[in-house]
Amino acid sequence: MNNKVSVYRKAHFNAAHRLFISEWSDEENMAFFGKCSNPHFHGHNYELVVKLTGEVDEKTGYVFDMKLLNDIIQQEVVARFDHRNLNLDTKEFSQLNPTAENIAIVIYRLLRPKIEERFDIQIRLYETERNFVEYPVG
Secondary structure, eight states, X not given: OOOEEEEEEEEEEEEEEOOOOTTSOHHHHHHHHGGXXXXXXXXXXXXXXXXXXXXOOTTTOOSSOHHHHHHHHIIIIIHXXXXXXXXXXXXXXXXXXXXXXXXXXXXXXXXXXXXXXXXXXXXXXXXXXXXXXXXXXX
């Protein structure tokens, strides 16, 4: 019998960003990204959900220690991005457009080396209540 279970941990961080492509004019950026390309930036209260899937440990009954998962998320994501301007204050987005899609991929890449490969990880990132992304898909 398969004893795989998914566990989820939520975290929050607040960050500002601007969506733009440096090769485009301000007018082209505004036409494509709209108010998200405001040269003075704008912010979001991001909600992060980390899904971790694995076998239930027979001794502990846990898939993964949720306090440890929280500690990893706090260290690798929240401490790095909370109350930051993603474009200006982070190396991850100095050359990468900080769309929700790219932020989710970056978060995955930050967390993946910290969690054993026997666990599957999926990132769900809410930029607003109605807009969210998941990575990887499937």
